[in-house]
Amino acid sequence: DIVMTQSPSSLAVSAGETVTINCKSSQSLLYSGNQKNYLAWYQQKPGQSPKLLIYWASTRQSGVPDRFIGSGSGTDFTLTISSVQAEDLAIYYCQQYYDTPYTFGAGTKLELK
Amino acid sequence: QVQLKESGPGLVQPSQTLSLTCTVSGFSLTSNSVHWVRQPPGKGLEWMGGIWGDGSTDYNSALKSRLSISRDTSKSQVFLKMNSLQTDDTAIYFCTTRSAYWGQGTLVTVSS
Numbered sequence: 001d002i003v004m005t006q007s008p009s010s011l012a013v014s015a016g017e018t019v020t021i022n023c024k025s026s027q028s029l030l031y032s033g034n035q036k037n038y039l040a041w042y043q044q045k046p047g048q049s050p051k052l053l054i055y056w057a058s059t060r061q062s063g064v065p066d067r068f069i070g071s072g073s074g075t076d077f078t079l080t081i082s083s084v085q086a087e088d089l090a091i092y093y094c095q096q097y098y099d100t101p102y103t104f105g106a107g108t109k110l111e112l113k
Numbered sequence: 114q115v116q117l118k119e120s121g122p123g124l125v126q127p128s129q130t131l132s133l134t135c136t137v138s139g140f141s142l143t144s145n146s147v148h149w150v151r152q153p154p155g156k157g158l159e160w161m162g163g164i165w166g167d168g169s170t171d172y173n174s175a176l177k178s179r180l181s182i183s184r185d186t187s188k189s190q191v192f193l194k195m196n197s198l199q200t201d202d203t204a205i206y207f208c209t210t211r212s213a214y215w216g217q218g219t220l221v222t223v224s225s
Contacts (some may be wrong), residue, residue: 001174040212042158049207049215050150050158061213093158097212100171102148102160 002026002096006105010113013084021079021108023094028074029057031098038098041070041079044107045090053078054090086112115139116210117147117216124222131221135191135208140168142184147191149182151204152218159204162205164191198223216218 003026013019029038037057052061054070057077069080081088082095089112094105121133129163135147150165162172164182172180191208205218 044158047152049209049218052213055212095158095160097213100163101173102163104158105159109196 001101002029002103003097004094004105006094006108008063008104008108008109010109012111014113015084016088017081018038018082019110021081021094022072022094023072023077023105025075025077025096025098027098029077029096029098030074034052035078037073038096038097039070039072039077040097040105042090042093042095043090044093079111084110089105100102115210115214117210117214118197119179119206119216119219121206121219121221124221126200126225127199127223129198130194130196131198131202132138133193133206133208133219135193136218137189137191137210139165140210142186142191143190143222147184147208147210150207150209152207161206162194174199190199200224 005024007022039057041054043053044050053064053068058070067082071078089110091107091109093107116138118136121190130159130180144166146163149161150160158161162182167175172181179195188218200223203223205220
């Protein structure tokens with residue numbers, strides 16, 4: 001199974017700050033056949049289902065604000081949230097869909113400082 | 114529009130079998146995969162398994178011996194069955210398709 005390691009596990013921020021969440025996979029998620037990284041980022045707020053933010057490591061889902069930026073390739077990935085808003089306080093998960101089982105990272109909780 | 118809704122018993126006795134249904138609309142099960150993801154209270158997400166458009170299935174290796182996913186395309190329903198439930202199977206169970214569409218989730222508590 002591919003292991004997804006997220007860091008940090010929690011992050012205290014002030015509104016307007018830029019934050020970076022890291023996700024590392026135990027094997028490459030880059031498929032040579034199409035040069036795509038099979039990595040997604042989700043946001044989950046209390047009592048809600050996960051919301052897809054980013055897929056193919058860097059493609060923003062429709063309707064997601066452009067302050068959410070996904071980057072990285074191979075085994076190392078980053079979710080950057082620029083100018084954090086109060087509505088961004090949530091738990092963020094990365095997930096690989098390169099191979100089953102489609103494993104998730106443990107999550108990063110974004111809290112208010 | 115694409116919609117998914119989970120249904121099933123809220124309470125299951127230890128050692129019993131869990132049966133959940135995901136009723137979908139707005140897309141075809143023969144062209145899209147549906148996956149089950151669960152989340153124990155206060156914990157992270159765990160991919161359980163999925164059924165593909167061609168009807169084939171994949172399972173989390175940790176659950177494979179207990180888990181079965183099937184579907185009825187005529188009713189637009191996907192089923193999850195998991196046996197030998199224990200208290201650590203208490204979780205919210207979600208069904209999802211295309212990563213972007215999720216049901217609201219259904220809480221299953223395993224308790225006597």
